[in-house]
Amino acid sequence: MYKNICKNFEPKRDNLLLILHEIQDSHPQQYITKNAMKYVAEYLKISIAQVKGVISFYTMFSTTPRGKYLIRVCNSTACFIKGSDNVLEILNNILDLEKESITEDNLFSLETCSCLGVCGNAPVMMINKEVYGNLNEKKIKKIISDLKRGNK
Amino acid sequence: MRQNSKAFNRHGIITLKNVGKINPESIEDFIAHDGYIAFEKALFDMNEDEVIDEVKDSGLRGRGGAGFPTGLKWSFTAPLKVKDKFIICNADEGEPGTCKDRLIMEGDPHKLIEGILIAGYAVRANKGYIYIRGEYYLSIERLGKAIKDAYKHGYLGQKILETNFSFDLEIKVGGGAYVCGEETSLIESLEGKRGLPRFKPPFPGIAGLWQKPSVVNNVETLCNIPDIISKGGEWFRSFGTKKSTGTKIFMILGNVKNPGIIELPQGVTLRELIYEHGGGMEDDKELKCTLVGGAAGCFVGPDLLDIPMTIESLSEHGAALGSGSILVLKEGTNLIALMKNLMHFFKHESCGQCTPCRYGTEKLYRLICKISDDIARNKPDVNDLNEMLETAKMMQKTSLCALGQSPLMPLESAMKYCVIDEFKKRVIK
Numbered sequence A: 001m002y003k004n005i006c007k008n009f010e011p012k013r014d015n016l017l018l019i020l021h022e023i024q025d026s027h028p029q030q031y032i033t034k035n036a037m038k039y040v041a042e043y044l045k046i047s048i049a050q051v052k053g054v055i056s057f058y059t060m061f062s063t064t065p066r067g068k069y070l071i072r073v074c075n076s077t078a079c080f081i082k083g084s085d086n087v088l089e090i091l092n093n094i095l096d097l098e099k100e101s102i103t104e105d106n107l108f109s110l111e112t113c114s115c116l117g118v119c120g121n122a123p124v125m126m127i128n129k130e131v132y133g134n135l136n137e138k139k140i141k142k143i144i145s146d147l148k149r150g151n152k
Numbered sequence B: 001m002r003q004n005s006k007a008f009n010r011h012g013i014i015t016l017k018n019v020g021k022i023n024p025e026s027i028e029d030f031i032a033h034d035g036y037i038a039f040e041k042a043l044f045d046m047n048e049d050e051v052i053d054e055v056k057d058s059g060l061r062g063r064g065g066a067g068f069p070t071g072l073k074w075s076f077t078a079p080l081k082v083k084d085k086f087i088i089c090n091a092d093e094g095e096p097g098t099c100k101d102r103l104i105m106e107g108d109p110h111k112l113i114e115g116i117l118i119a120g121y122a123v124r125a126n127k128g129y130i131y132i133r134g135e136y137y138l139s140i141e142r143l144g145k146a147i148k149d150a151y152k153h154g155y156l157g158q159k160i161l162e163t164n165f166s167f168d169l170e171i172k173v174g175g176g177a178y179v180c181g182e183e184t185s186l187i188e189s190l191e192g193k194r195g196l197p198r199f200k201p202p203f204p205g206i207a208g209l210w211q212k213p214s215v216v217n218n219v220e221t222l223c224n225i226p227d228i229i230s231k232g233g234e235w236f237r238s239f240g241t242k243k244s245t246g247t248k249i250f251m252i253l254g255n256v257k258n259p260g261i262i263e264l265p266q267g268v269t270l271r272e273l274i275y276e277h278g279g280g281m282e283d284d285k286e287l288k289c290t291l292v293g294g295a296a297g298c299f300v301g302p303d304l305l306d307i308p309m310t311i312e313s314l315s316e317h318g319a320a321l322g323s324g325s326i327l328v329l330k331e332g333t334n335l336i337a338l339m340k341n342l343m344h345f346f347k348h349e350s351c352g353q354c355t356p357c358r359y360g361t362e363k364l365y366r367l368i369c370k371i372s373d374d375i376a377r378n379k380p381d382v383n384d385l386n387e388m389l390e391t392a393k394m395m396q397k398t399s400l401c402a403l404g405q406s407p408l409m410p411l412e413s414a415m416k417y418c419v420i421d422e423f424k425k426r427v428i429k
């Protein structure tokens, strides 16, 4: 699997981030496994430590499993003013998350992120590649239950 | 929901002219709206130096935050005789409350490509990179398609339009790190590394990507270039003020009736932005103050409602324009909580490479938490605020890159306006 992804890129170090994104996106749990790191390091002829170093620097990458739906809530200034804390609390409640940031059924995980560039619609969240704006409790509930229903 | 650019856009003069009007996925539509004629004019009717002179004449200054004159920046790189030279478009747009570059990339991607091509021609570069934030999926997709189409139509590649000018263009994607918007950090990231800022000098224009001369420009900056070339620097100067020429994209956000993005001739006042273009205050509340320019920005209060929002007039008042983001805050906003949000942001985004910033951002966050949470237990006093200020001053003097130098501005300006009062109200009963 990693092989097919790497093949699309020239084995040059400056392709590292692009390769890591593709590998992460191709995993159903949106993270980068140890095996993947090893394969990428070999492919680019750099050390595993160098690959790990890059992964740990960038917040979009994860080395632990995430949900099928990765929820990123913006908590930058414009969203903060419009109640991003509230959005987080609502999501924590609906998804029944306490300590862990991933639901038991591995369907959802919750993270915060900085400005998503849709500040005019604050507060905003992103689920996988989709952006949802002007959030309120009713809207959040509907979005989550629609996703749940789609998975039955 | 696919983010609909149209919903935001109300006017457009230069950079947003086509946004919401043309089909961003069709190169034919762009060409039908005079697309690529500026590039052809530069390529066939002007030599490289004439292009740079026109940009200098326009007075265009960088829209990425620092406001460096664009023509001057290009003129450092142009004469260098090196085999590889690069144009790097900074599309990392990480400043909180900033969303203008996204709107352009989603709504008019070919305009950006045209700007990059003209820049490439002017400084005799042979390759360009657009470094886009990883979270901007739709921008990446649209620009990817636009680049493919530009190759097909002969605007990119070898011997473009049968001339001797060859230029390749590629997209690189970030990984979610604010500091990568800083130009040398961005270059490290482009090379596939951790985004640790480099010491300057040398500046990227002399030694940038793989130590080759590299011009780094913001998306909005580059999207001004086609009109400057096709209509002339003098035309461009007919917009704006003497020192801040052309237009600027403003983001009017927060407690206004109609938050959104708008391109306006430079020189508009805060009052016009809030009460005309933003539709006035939400729920007709009083204005407390605004946060101008994002996290690395500055609080601007009602006393400055009537000064032009330009780099030069704001700097007379110790403020800065930054990215053009204007977060409007109503009376009653808890500024200490907002300050905590900002300090958390800096702590989280510090790359940790240099001590003043790594340690300083931690300390600032610790102190603001002391001030904002559980006052009964923490018993904060005015010294805590002073210590924050001293720390930020030390960071401003000694940090390696502008991130560590940034917290002083919002902190100092907030204290000038209201934080002290708010603090006293809360603490000293």
Ligand SMILES: Cc1cc2nc3c(=O)[nH]c(=O)nc-3n(C[C@H](O)[C@H](O)[C@H](O)COP(=O)(O)O)c2cc1C
Residues within 6 Å of the ligand: B061, B062, B063, B064, B065, B066, B067, B068, B070, B090, B091, B092, B093, B094, B095, B178, B179, B180, B181, B182, B183, B184, B216, B217, B218, B219, B221, B222, B401, B402, B403
């Ligand atoms: C921490 C930090 C973040 C920055 N983020 C951005 C950014 O997201 N986009 C941008 O264009 N410039 C950003 N800049 C400014 C760039 O370093 C650089 O000045 C700019 O890209 C130059 O382009 P311009 O001359 O066209 O403005 C940032 C600077 C710093 C210090």
Ligand code: SF4
Residues within 6 Å of the ligand: B179, B196, B197, B349, B350, B351, B352, B353, B354, B355, B357, B358, B399, B400, B401, B402, B403, B404, B405
């Ligand atoms: S100032 Fe901060 S972000 Fe900049 S190099 Fe130093 S630690 Fe990194």
Ligand code: FES
Residues within 6 Å of the ligand: A074, A075, A076, A077, A078, A079, A080, A114, A115, A116, A117, A118, A119, A122, A124, B096, B097, B098
């Ligand atoms: S501040 Fe949340 S999207 Fe910009």
